[in-house]
Amino acid sequence: MTLPLKTVIAPALAPEILLRQIYLNVRDFAIFTIDTNSLVTSWNLGAELIFGYPPEEIIGQSMVRLFTDADQVDAEHLLEMQTADRWDRAGDYRWHMRKDSSLFWADGVLTPIRDDGGQSIGYLKILRDITERKLAQDEIRRLATIDVLTGLANRAAFDTRRSEMVSLAERTGQLLLLLMIDLDQFKEVNDMLGHQAGDLLLRLTAQRIRAASRESDFIARLGGDEFALLQLDAPSPADGGMLAEKLLAELTMPFMLGEREVRISASIGIAVCPVDADSPDGLLNKADLALYHAKNAGRNCYHYYTEALDMIAHRKNAHHAELKRLMRHKHFSLAYQPIVDHDGNAVAVEALLRLPGELGRQPIEYTISLARETGQLAELGKWIVREVCAQMRRWLDGGLLGLRVCVNSCAHELQDPGYLAQLQAALADHGLTSDMMEIEITERDAIELERSGSNVIDQLRQAGYRLALDDFGTGYSSLSYLRTLRVTTIKLDKSFLHGVPGNADANAVVRTVVQLAQDLRLNVIAEGVESQDQAAFLDNAGCAAFQGFLYSKPLSADDATRWLQTHLVP
Template identity: 55%
Template sequence: MKHIYDSATDFAIFTVDVDGIVSSWNSGAETIFGFSELEMIGADSCVIFTPEDRANGELAFEMNTAAATGRAADYRWHLRKNGERFWADGVLTPIRDDVNEVIGYLKILRDITDKKLAQEELKRLSATDALSGLYNRASFDVRTQEMISLCERGGHTLHLLLIDLDRFKEVNDTLGHQAGDELLLEVASRLKNASRESDFIARLGGDEFGILQLGIRDPSLGGSLAAKIVHALAQPFGIGETVVEISASIGIASSPDDSAEASGLMRKADIALYKAKSAGRNGYQHFTDELDRIAHKRNQDSNALRAAVAAKQLSLVYQPIISCYTGQATAMEALVRFPGRHLSDYSVDYMIDLAQELGLIFDIGVWVFAEASKQLMRWKSLGISDLKICINTCAKELLHNQYLTSISDALVVSGIEAGDIDIELTERDAIDLEGNGVLEALVTAGFRLSLDDFGVGFSSLSYLRTLPVTTLKLDKSFLDGVPLQVSANAVAKSVITLAKELNLLVIAEGVEDKVQAQFLNALRCDAFQGFLFSPGMPESLATEWLMANRNSHPSHEAVSPAQ
């Protein structure tokens, strides 16, 4: 029996009396613990337990459990003779005499440190983001609820900061995903430097990060950290040989004030983040009840818009574009409207932003293009042959993989040609599309491109040389102060002069009085659009207007712009 006992070198096998004093010690125990049989026989077995387990009375607890139930599992750190810790998996069973009294205990355990470390590494990997080394979304969700519970017990406040990087997509698109990954690593480093050691930082996915900050009931703490992060991330990043500038938008929600549930706290931080982005980005916003009300209303609007698009319950109005030389409408701009109790009171800009956010902009664009094309054909059938239709679009719509197919199909159904259509897009969208071939494909197909709302976005005159546009539409802000203010006149004149030198047609938007029209006419502006001539009109009124306009301005001969 002693031979078998000592042959089990992979297992530590030893016995102790009811006081924990070692009574036998096999060779496996010598190998694993480093103590010889001579050193351990008669010694207190507490020496193989860690100081924490000694303080907690773990040996006595194990023996009591084994005596009561027949066995006690041992799954913990133990100590070797040299002080090194190792992870052990073992079992303690009672030794009984002839009258069933416990006279000692048999312990069998093995060293599973390698297995434990491997498990810990797998656990760490499952809890962390592979790229940044920060915690991941799953860990963040679990930790959020744990810290909320801690707040409830200790009277603390938990601040949840939801961080979204502004303009990160531009870095990926222009410099590539490797540069984007390097930037995310730098962002993670700056977040750690800005935060306290006790703060819990995670990458939630893409360019979104989260921070949990536990502290006293002081609402300013979350804002102080957010301000530090906004400042830190606004500083330039060196990515390879390129200097990159981004910013951050941050939403803050606090527990228990805003929510005592992890999902609710996250939702409210997301609402605050959306507000921070809407306010111009590069800043932070605390959650408020007013933001919650707005979010609920936006959710209602989203449902109403989805239903309207699905049922094709949209409409178009048409606003004329008037030649400065003939007084005749050369084109009608198709403007989408969103009817219904929930949608009709909102601005079109709000609805378009919401449609883009919901991924509905392509469906809306397809419907608008098809309806406007069919309307133009109806006008042509009435003898109004020298008229074009202007249709607004945006980068998200143009980048859809079915966009070119959808407009080609609409042309076939309506019977009009690509040259009958001016496609309008803003400076921001035109710049986003530069270099990807979509604009060039439209020009090749015969469409004309107009740069809409010029002056609202970048107003970079250098882009006018490279973008394949034929028409420049001046935003109505260019008319502020015209013609009474010398500086306003000079700006309008310089832009129109440059556009003419680049062989671009110039259309002035937002013309509201005759004095403005006369001033622009003198500058050789090509066309006007605005309430001076007509607001947007539904199909029937637009048709009546066009017929009256043709009858009152039958000549296509140019007249002097000065007249």
């Protein structure tokens, strides 16, 4: 006989008892409700423990205070309610803020509480604190992209970032440099001193590469003794060579491995995107070929993939070394070109830097850029000012009075906080006054100073210095700037004189610029005057002074002294 099966059902737990248990005893989950205005209407023990608010402080307050500042700005609590209304639930995976402003990572859900008609009358929120799990997962992900030995990015992260940066360079038109760096004597160190010493050498190498590069550069250890550096938004391809020189200098300095001093070197290959390649793999292949070239060339050197860039970069770095040598021994001089009035009497001289050898055959602007790149511009400028002041003192002591000297400067030099002080000190040391010196800057530099918000031009004017716009007409050539730039003089570039006085259009341009300058109470000096016809036209147009080979070429200090003795009115 088969007995019928019986279903056994436990007595139902009263809802009020169940709720009391949830709200008074559940500690690991925050459970609370809010109304449609996001105001908290109930709050369990777990919520109090996790968030730090007792019920009497939070009930009736907006849920927004539980979110981070950034999420509050984005109104994430309202977006969460909207999502729950639409989909019957809203996941909550984000940082939340406790009463003491500390943060924790939450894993939770918000569900709507609906009436019999299906309308939301509130919301139930359940979440828990999983910060430890979140941090552990983040650490696992971080370790997947980090070279544990050096702390740099690993090969996987490098491949990902290389693709991202090539794409960014393509979209923005920026230059992207890739430097492949391989240590030359690492295997010998590893074999001789052991793997522990080799590991230490790799860590120290990573530190030196990081210290020598920009903060925004991406650096990775690809494996073994090979490193890579990605630099986006490089000013020019030649900057890769400058960085490579810096890295080579750092890596040839001795390393201390315990009590042993070890010396190594490196080989570096450089490729430029998009000059050499416009794809991630293409860029890597070109940099690898350049590295191979560097190793075959004897190591402790760098090479570009492109032969032309390689030649330019090595030439520029040779010039860097030459300038450093000249600066160390002060192997340069000043020449002085007279500036005269319409009667041919000297009113001023312009000090011009002269260098020997290869650098002496380059435009002076090139030398200034080299000095800036090597960090020697301030030192060079200080030497020029001191030399000028010493020469002015000699002329004054020799009875050559009423003369001013014009000194060229640039925005980078003028923005040095100590520029004005060292200028004043040089004058004081030689018993000179500021009205004896005129500072010449180009249009581009003057406008750069204005746009940067620098007030150095005003400071120089207030201190009594004259300010001149040099080479006017070769830069921005916007006449509107003459109204805003606080200068005393403009120097018409010699390009204005092409065709003067035989060409009517050229004559009209010169007359217009001179007249405008006079209306703005500016002095006008014409540069590059080479004929009497030009001088006569410029004098008639209203130029106050003239400079050029018609009157004198740049002279040595001794020759300038003899010239001034016959052309300076007592």
